[in-house]
Amino acid sequence: MKRYAPLDKALFVENRKRLSGLLHSCSLVVLNSNDIMPTNADGTMPFLQNSDLFYLSGIDQEESILLMFPDFPNEEFREILFLRETNEEIAIWEGHKYTKEEAREVSGIQTVMWLTQFERVFASLMHEARRVYLNTNEYLRAVPKVETCDARFVKWCQEYYPLHKYDRLAPHMHKLRAVKSAEEIKVMQEACNITEKGFRRVLSFVKPGVMEYEIEAEYLHEFVRNRSRGFAYEPIVASGANACVLHYIANSMPCQSGDLLLMDVGAEYANYNADMTRTIPVSGKFTSRQREVYNAVLRVQREAMKLLRPGNVIREYQREVEKLMESELIGLGLLDRQDVKNQNPKQPLLKKYFMHGTSHHLGLDVHDVGNVYRNFEPGMVFTVEPGIYIREEGIGIRLENNVVIREDGIEDLMSNIPIEAEEIEDLMNQ
Structure with missing residues (x-):
């Protein structure tokens, strides 16, 4: 069995x-x-x-x-x-x-x-x-x-x-x-639900002084007790400047007061996978600068979800997301509007702060198979994971949900997982 x-x-x-x-x-x-x-x-x-x-x-x-x-x-x-x-x-x-x-x-x-x-x-x-x-x-x-x-x-x-x-x-x-059936989406929803339970457990656990690996252990406990084999992939639990290392998996440092904590984790269930990223304040409250950057990433994520529609394609989608991100980076004072206007299009300035793709297929493999030149179709499941990484400020923020493309929009499999800055602060301070 x-x-x-x-x-x-x-x-x-x-x-x-x-x-x-x-x-x-x-x-x-x-x-x-x-x-x-x-x-x-x-x-x-x-x-x-x-x-x-x-x-x-x-x-x-x-x-x-x-x-x-x-x-x-x-x-x-x-x-x-x-x-x-x-x-x-x-x-x-x-x-x-x-x-x-x-x-x-x-x-x-x-x-x-x-x-x-x-x-x-x-x-x-x-x-x-x-x-x-x-x-x-x-x-x-x-x-x-x-x-x-x-x-x-x-x-x-x-x-x-x-x-x-x-x-x-x-x-x-x-x-x-690449196109998931209703039964597959049901199983993936369960993987996302287990991931949600882990995240809510961690929100009440994180405080200054806890080790990154202790947080990893809290996730694993919750995943396994809910019939998961464990992590869908090697978890990233990155506090402070570690969050600016995209594939940081050492998870060995203490969480310091005033820092942010980026957690890229997901539960496996029945061989299907979830892939979530959340960024929270170690002390339970964002600084004004942290919140400013956080809300910029959240706005990009929500606009990106609107672009995941039938007929679009990864390359064009990524370009549109990068335009959104450019605007946010200018608003944050990280890029100059005139410099962006004069930039080399093959070396866009935003890559200093947002250097990875926004979405990938998700399913039996975390980076699931699918042709990158194929138009989006209903039933495809994608991650949506914009991020801003400001190494000079020690700020790394990424937000990631898993969504199903439908005829008339998207279905967010992680809609119940807290993401608003205020809700995260409230849950951490209960």
């Missing part, structure tokens, strides 16, 4: 149906689970399932393979799930593994076999297949230095079956996963 509540298998049945509609005729699809990654000695990292395999099957276990052959003559072999066969020794040392019946119930796939049968069955399907779709990590900023199970399989498959026509599965998965 998994920690999270079971997801409706209809989600995975529909996902496979949608993928089948994108394939060439007489095609075979192969997806492998992620490896359990080693550390040192006999240590391992916690298992994290391959996002594409989970998306198509709901199977959350290592050493699993999914085959799809939508127009194979024998209906029983159009969807096959291969699992590691358990035994008494595995059960004693590692715990329960899926039975065939459980895997059918989770995935909606009726043909479930043990891995020992894979090569024989795969050979029989390959004899009928004209095209084979193999999976790879093609995320735009991925740096794949570690060979994955999918990558090893690509080598093996092309060595033993060199005359088949091979194709990339990733573009199809990026297209499908």
Whole structure:
């Protein structure tokens, strides 16, 4: 039994149906689970399932393979799930593994076999297949230095079956996963709700002298007790000048009176992720300058949400957000209007204070897959995270919510998480 509540298998049945509609005729699809990654000695990292395999099957276990052959003559072999066969020794040392019946119930796939049968069955399907779709990590900023199970399989498959026509599965998965179903959004809302509980817990905990790692521990406690595996990503708990380091993850410093505390954290739930950033005053009250900058970031965030509409595209959206940010930075006295007018458009002055993108896809991966040149569509889920970082003043402020694009606007999955400066101060001083 998994920690999270079971997801409706209809989600995975529909996902496979949608993928089948994108394939060439007489095609075979192969997806492998992620490896359990080693550390040192006999240590391992916690298992994290391959996002594409989970998306198509709901199977959350290592050493699993999914085959799809939508127009194979024998209906029983159009969807096959291969699992590691358990035994008494595995059960004693590692715990329960899926039975065939459980895997059918989770995935909606009726043909479930043990891995020992894979090569024989795969050979029989390959004899009928004209095209084979193999999976790879093609995320735009991925740096794949570690060979994955999918990558090893690509080598093996092309060595033993060199005359088949091979194709990339990733573009199809990026297209499908970019638009979330109602069931997926429901699960992501739960991840956001758990994140809210962590944030509210922290608001009553933070005070001068507490350590950043103590705050991290408060979040983790609340996340895990609400059926989350924990953090969706390495948490950023950055006080004072640390908030101006975009990927600060040491979380090792004390929170000082008068400083701001930037927290970029999110809970995972059922393999889906939340991604929240809030910035609060350590002493429970913003200074006038801190509030001035804070409200500028909040205004940009709210205007950015209005730009996340069907038909827009990331590049144009980012340009529009940067124009909003330029205006706010001029108002804060950080940029000069005339200097902005005369700036090199390839090196905009605002990058000194706002140097990152405003939004990214969110879902089974925190930086979820999706084509950056594709127009926004209803059902896409994005973060909205403008920030202003003034290193010379030791001020770093970022605000981040997760929103769903709808036909007539956005649905804010974090609308219940406090964000107004006054509300944050009130909650911290109760």
